[in-house]
Amino acid sequence: MKIAVVGTGYVGLVTGTCFAETGNQVTCVDIDAQKVARLQNGEIPIYEPGLDVLFDRNIAEDRLKFTTNLSEGIDGAEVIFLALPTPPGEDGSADLKYILGVADDLGYILKQYAVIVDKSTVPVGTAEKVREAIARNATVDFDVVSNPEFLREGVAVEDFMKPDRVVVGTTSESAKKVMEKLYAPLVRQGNPVIFMDERSAEMTKYAANSFLAMKITFMNEIANLCEKVGANVDDIRKGIGTDTRIGKRFLFAGIGYGGSCFPKDVQALAKTSEDYGYDFRTLKSVMAVNDDQKKKLLPILREYFGGELRGKTIAVWGLAFKPYTDDIREAPALENIRVLLDEGAKVTAYDPEAMENVKRVLPEVTYCHTAYAALDDADALMIFTEWPQFRTPDFVKMGKLLKDKVVFDGRNLYELDQMRDHGFTYYSIGREALNVNELA
Structure with a gap:
């Protein structure tokens, strides 16, 4: 054809x-x-x-x-x-x-x-x-x-x-x-x-993406509650993901969704609902929670440094909204980096594919040729994208490069025991905060 x-x-x-x-x-x-x-x-x-x-x-x-x-x-x-x-x-x-x-x-x-x-x-x-x-x-x-x-x-x-x-x-x-x-x-x-029919097909696309966004957001709210009650979101994910009515996918807690589809489509479906006089309350909650979730690590970071980020160097791993793409649309990393820069921090960053795209919008950032180069003399590491190469790093090398062995992980890449064994202070989503200084 x-x-x-x-x-x-x-x-x-x-x-x-x-x-x-x-x-x-x-x-x-x-x-x-x-x-x-x-x-x-x-x-x-x-x-x-x-x-x-x-x-x-x-x-x-x-x-x-x-x-x-x-x-x-x-x-x-x-x-x-x-x-x-x-x-x-x-x-x-x-x-x-x-x-x-x-x-x-x-x-x-x-x-x-x-x-x-x-x-x-x-x-x-x-x-x-x-x-x-x-x-x-x-x-x-x-x-x-x-x-x-x-x-x-x-x-x-x-x-x-x-x-x-x-x-x-x-x-x-x-x-x-x-x-x-x-x-x-x-x-x-x-x-x-x-x-x-045409209208049903158009609605199907919005319904699919909005449902997946809702599933992600629900799990993030469960994670937020886990932190308050002392539960572990990873265990809960396994416990509910094996229920065939729920399924295993889109249950990983983190710092929210981004990209070119979910944010735009949820917003558009909510607007369509409004135009037709229907109050789609679930979608409003999804959008509000996701906006807050993207910056969830920032208050923890500020508290760790005594409320002052000015003069600190923060290393960032991951700029794309998800791995295996260079798409930075609605990427949580960018929103966090802008706040860090506004508050006087210096940012060193690495992403396998997205750095050229980010350079055009955030030229103030120092872009590094390797993930380890971004850590050199940095005060902390923040992780925003779950690229596979970040999952099994050389923790000893990381510890030597960082001024302070502290990681703020927005994608829950590492096990708590793993970080404890390597002597890291480690903050993730929906799990116990591991502060080696408090444990000493």
Whole structure:
């Protein structure tokens, strides 16, 4: 099939590359000429494990192309994906100007029947707005479909090529046949393609992300309570995670969720609820708790240093909102670093992938070439991202580099006995605070 993907952000680039991998002819369109030039030269502007292999192969085999020209990009396409940004407005609603702008342009340039697919995360009713925008100027038939993505950054290629399910919102039999044909190679093992109406598909995406955000937030509140009653959140996670009704995933306590999806989608669903006169109290609580959770370690850090951070050097491990990505959108690390800098601390930081992105927004930070270099003569270490290489460090080396053997761990990477044996003062989430000075 011939496919066009409008937008070469995270979702668009993964979508286009993976569909090319299944034998389709894919043209990706973007208005950013510099980005398109990089893509045409074989450069991937995002970090996503495994994407580079598929990207290089499909460019070499002439199945994946890039252009800034929308008319050229959609010429002859049977399916046109809209993978455009929907940033939150000041009121929390998703901004549809990019999607509707392209939809308006499509009305003028469509030359044959095509299925227009909303791949972006969009509010309920967007498919109707896209349909109206195209129809104002279209002279050929077309269908608009909602096909939300469920990709996890860090494993997006695997998620796309082996999806748990594919959700398609359409009431058109013609569009249904096209989408069945398109996704057939990806669901050969029997995972379902679930067809529903457009509004239900749009709501499904928000419901999924909001539920996962709620699950994370609930566990963080349990962790906060554990600290007060003397329980251990890790044991509780194991105790409830083996209940098949609950499941093991998204139960790890920490300093809150971030990224490009959960914060935006929870906010957008709450705004949709408000627009329709429904008070979605659970989502309001999720957002409030997560905002507080992101900075949970700061009061503990201040107390440890007697209320004064000025002049202290704080080492930071992890800048991306999660491991296996360079995405720093809504990353807890950035919010904490800004507070540290505002209070007069110096910050030395290391992240395997995200440092270049953070440099553009926080040039005051000292960025280090290794995790250990960030520790050199630092007063404390704060951990914000659970990269695997942080899980089994050389604790003896850490202790020698740090001025004070104290770690503030926002991702619960280490066992309490492990830190006690190495003589560290150790603060984590939902577990006993280990202060070796008090134990001595």
